[in-house]
Amino acid sequence: MKNQFQIASLALAIGVAFCMPTAAVAGEGFVEGATATLQARNYYFSRDFSDIVGPNQQSKAEEWAQGFILKVNSGYTQGAVGFGVDLLGQLGIKLDSGGGRVNTGLLPTDSDGKAVDDYSRLGAALKARWSQTELKVGELTPNLPVLTFSDIRLLPPTYQGASIVSQEIDGLTLQGGQFRSGSLLNAAGDGKMRAKLGHVPQLGGNAATDRFNYAGADYAFNTQRTSAGIWYAQLEDIYNQRFYSIKHSEPMGDWVLGANIGFYDSREDGDKLLGDIDNQAAFSQLSARYGGHSFMVGYQAIFGDDAFPRVFNNVTPLGNEVPTYEFAGADERSWQLRYDYDFAAMGVPGLIAGVRYITGDNVDVQATNGGGSNYEGKEWERDLDIGYTFQRGLLQNLSVRARNVVARSNYRTDINENRLIFNYTWQLL
Template identity: 70%
Template structure:
C-alpha cells in the first residue's frame, strides 16, 4: 500500500477536528465496483507485430473510498482529502492478462490484489482552492479516465479559482502518477500515434498546465483556453466552444474543440506535429438525444496524450481513438432515457464511428488506413427497494480496422455507492 506525500503540508488532525466546519462538512463514500472485461482479438493487419494472444479477459472487484473534509473556520480554511483504492482478482489467467483491471506480475500472472492510499492537503481562501498531494484532475488536457476497475491518480499540486462569476481559472504541476492498474508511483509517459503504431515515449516527472473556462449567456455558452506541457516530450494548446439552445420542445447543442501539439524541450520523443479538430452537434427532445460528430487529424502525428488517458476528442471512445495521423472520422449516436416511457433508471446508447485517410504502412508500402466501431451500451439503476442505487451497465463493441487489431469487446459493470457520512 502506497501513501501520498501530500500530507506533508498537514497539521495536527486532532486540532482540526475541534473546529466545527472541518468535521460537520466532511463526507465519505464507499463505491463497490464489480467489473468483467473481455476483448477478443483477430490478426493484426499492417506493419505492427502479431498479437501474442487471442484474448484479454479478467474479472475483478474494486473498492473506492473517498473522504473529503470540510474547512476549518476563518479567512483561510484548511482541510484534507483522502482516497483509498483496493482491487481484488476474481478471475484471470496467464495469457488473458492486460485488460487494465489488474497489475500483471513478472511471471505473466495477474496480481491477487493491489491497493493504494493517497492524501491531499487543501487550503481555501474565498473562492480559490489549493491542493497538494493525491489528485484526480479532470481537465481538457488531462481527462479523468475512470474507465476500468479503479481510477488513476496523480501526485502534485493544483489551484482552482472562481473569484469572478462565470470564470474558472486552473493551474498545476503533476510530478508522478499511479495508473489504473498499479499501486505505486511512476513517472508519466506519452502515447503518440505515429503511422499505424501507437508508441509510448520515455518518461518525465513534470506535467504543467494552466487553463481558463468562461460560461455566460445564462450558462448556455462556454469557451475554454488551455495550455499543457509534458516536459521534454510535448506541449499542447486547446481551445473549446460549447453552446446549448432551447428551441420549442427541442434543445440543440454544439461542442467544438481544437488541439495544437508540438515537441517540447529535450524532445525525448522526437519531433511532434499534430493539429486536431472536432465538432459535435446534438438535438434532444424528451427521452431522445441525437448526435452527429466529425473529427480530423492534421500533421505528421496523431494527437499525443498522457498514457493511459482518454481525451475529450469528439469521436474518441475507450476502444478505438480515431486519432491516427491524417485520420478523418464521422460519428452518429443515439441515446434514449426510458424515464420518458415511465421506466426511470434505464438508459441506452448506440453509436457508430467510421474513420479513413489514415497514413498507414506495412512491408508492402504505404496505404490508406480505415477503421470503424459500433458500440451498444445499456444501463439500469435500481430506483427502490433493498437494491436501491445499485447500477448495472452492459457494453458490447465491434471494432474493425485494416491497419490495427480487430476487437470484439464485452463489459459488465455492477456498482453501488454507499454514503458513510
Template identity: 70%
Template sequence: MKNNASKLCAVLSAGVSAGFPALSQAAESGFIADSTATLQARNYYFSRDYSDIRGPEQSKAEEWAQGFILNFKSGYTPGSVGFGLDAIGQLGIKLDSGRGRVNTGLLPVQQDGEAADEYSRLGVALKTRLSKTELKVGELQPNLPVLVFSDIRLLPPTYQGASVVSNEIAGLTLQGGHLTSTSLRNEAGDDKMQAMLGHKPQRQASSDAFNYAGADYAFNANRTTLSAWYAQLEDLYDQRFFGLKHSEPMGDWVFGANVGYYDASEDGKHLIGAIDNQAFFSLLSAKRGGHTFFIGYQAMYGDSAFPRVFANVSPLGNEVPTYEFASADERSWQARYDYDFAALGVPGLVASTRYITGDNVDTGLGYEGKDWERDLDISYAFQSGTLKGLGVRVRNVTARSNYRTDIDENRLILSYTWTLF
C-alpha cells in the same frame, strides 16, 4: 470481500487521522461538519478478443475483478484561510484471470506473466481555501480538456502534485497545476508519466513534470462556455486547446454543440521525437423527450497522431474507449443515438448506440488506413427497494481496421455506492 472492504476503511481512517492530527480541535468546525465519505463497490468483467492480430501476441484479454473505492472529503477549518484534507483508498481483487488473458487494464501484471491477486493504494491531499480559490497538494484526480479523468476500468488513475482552482470572477474558472507522477488504473505505486500518440504508447521515454493552465468562461445563463488551455508533458510534448460548448432550447428541443481544436508540438529534449499534430472535432446534438441524436466530425492534421498522457482518453468528439480515431491524418464521422427510458416511465434505464467510421490514415505502410466501430451500451440504476443504488452496465463493441488489430469487446459492470456520511 467484506473483510477486504473493512481493511480498506480502516487503512483510510488511519491515514486521515495521521494526516490531520488536530481533528479533535476541529470537531465543532466546518472541517468535520462539512465532511463527506462514500464507498463504492465495483464488480468488473472485461473481455476483448483480437480477431485479427496485428500487434499483440495474445489473441484474447479476459479478466474479472472486484474493486472498492473509498473517498473522504473534509470541510474547511474556520477563518479567512481554511484548511482541509481529502483522501482516497482503493483496493482491487482478482476474481478470474490467467496467463495469456492478462492486460485488460483491470489488474497489474506480475513478472511471471500472471495477474496479481490484489493491489491497493491510499492517497491524501492537503487543501487550503482563500475566498473562492482552492489549492491542493498531494493525491489528485484532475478532469481537464488536456488531462481527462479516465475512470474506465476497475479503479481510477490518480496523479501526485499540486493544483489550484479559482472562481473569483463570476462565470470564470481558472486552473493551473504541476504533476510529478501518476498511479495508473491498474497499479498501486507511483511512476513517471509517459505519452501516447494515437493508440501507440511511447514507452521509450517518460517525464516527471506535467504542467497545465487553463480558463473556462461560462455565460449566457451558463448555456455557453469558452475554454482555452495549455499543457506540457515536459521533454515530450506541449499542447494548446480552444473549445466552445453551447446549449440552445427551441420549443420541445434542446440543441447542443461541442467544438474543439488542439495544436501540439514536441517539447524540450524531444524524447519521443518530432510531434506535429492539429486536431479538430465537432459534436452536435439534438434532444427531445427521451431521445438524443448526435452527429460528429473529427480530423487530424500534421505529421503526427494525437498526443496524450498514457493511458488516458481525451475529450475528442469521436474518441471512444476502444478506438480513438486519432491517427495521423485521420478523418472520422460519428452517428449516435441515446434513449432515456424515464420518458416511458422507467427511470434509471438508458441505452446508447453509435457508429464511427474513419479513413485517410497515414499508416506509413504505403496504403490508406481505414477503421470503424459500433458500440452498444445499456445501463440501469435501481431507483427504489432493497437494490436502490445498484447500477448495472453492459457494453458490446465491434471494431475493425485494415492497419491495426480488430477487436470484439464485452464489458459487464456492477456498482453500488454507500454514502457513509
C-alpha cells in the same frame, strides 16, 4: 507483505471514515462539512483480438475483478483561509484471470506474467480555500481537457502534485497546476509519466518525465448556455499542447440543441524525447435532445505529421475518441452518429440505452504506427450500451451497465469486446 500493508491501510481508512463524526477537530466546519463514500465496483472485461493467430500471440484478454474506491473529504476549518484534507483509498481484487488472458487494464501483472491477486493505493491531498480559490497538494484525480479523468476500468488513475482552481469572477474559472508523477489505472505504485501518440504507447527508452504543467481558463456566459475555453499543457521534454473550445446549448420549444467545437495544437517540447511532434486536431459535435431522445453527429479531423499525443493510458475529450478505438491517427478523418434514450420518458426511470457508430479513413499508417508500410488506413466501431439503476427495494441505487463493441481496421487489431459493470456506492457521511 507490501500488498498486505496496503490492504490494512485501506481498511484503517474505512475505519477512519466511520469514526470521523466523533473525532476531535481543529475548527468548526472541518467535520461538519465532511463527506465520505465507499464505492464497490464489480467489473468483467473481455476483449477478443479476432485477427491475431499463432502460438506466441495472445488472441484474447479476459478478466473479472472487484474494486473498492473510498473517498473521505473533510470540510474546511474556520477563518479567512480554511484548511482540510481529502483521502482516497483504492483496492482491486482478482476474481478470475489467466496467464493467456491478462492485460485487460483491470489488473496489473507480476514478473511471471500473471495477474496479481490484489493491488491497492492510499493517498491524501491537503487543501486550502480562500474566498473562491482552492489549492490542493497531494493525490489528485484531475478532470481537464488536457488530462481527462479516465475512469474506464476497475480503478481510476491518479496523479501526485498540486492544483489551483479560482472562481473569483462570476462565470470565469481559472485553473493551473503541476503533477510530478502518476499512478496508472491498473497499478499500485506511481512513477514518471509517459506519452501515447494515437493508439501506440510510447513506453520504451528514456521517454518519461516527472513534470506535467498546465493552465486553463473557461468562461460561461449567456445565462450559462455558452462557454469558451483556452488551455495550455506541457508534458516536459515530450510535447506541449494548446486547446481551444466553445460550447453552446439552445432551447427551442420542446427541443434542446447543442454544439461542442474544439481544436488542439501539439508540438514537441524541450529535449524532444520522442523526437519531433506535429499534430493538430479539430472536432465538432452537433446534438439535439427531445424528451428521452438524444441525437448527436460528430466530425473529427487530424492534421500534421503525427498522431494525436496525450499522457499514457488516458482518454481525451476528442469528439470521436472512445475507450476502444481513438480515431486519432495521423491525417485521420472520422464521423460519428450516436443515439441515446432515457426510458424515464416512458415511465421506466433508471433504464438507459444508447448506440453509436464511428467510421474513419485517410489514416497515414506509416506515421501512425511509427514506421513500416505506408497506405491509407481505415477503421470503424459500433458501441451498444444499456444500463439500469435500481430505484427501490433491497437493490436501490445499484447500477448495472453492459457494453458490446465491434471494432474493425485494416491497419490495427480487430476487436470484439464485452463489459459488464456493477456499481454500488455507500454514503458513509
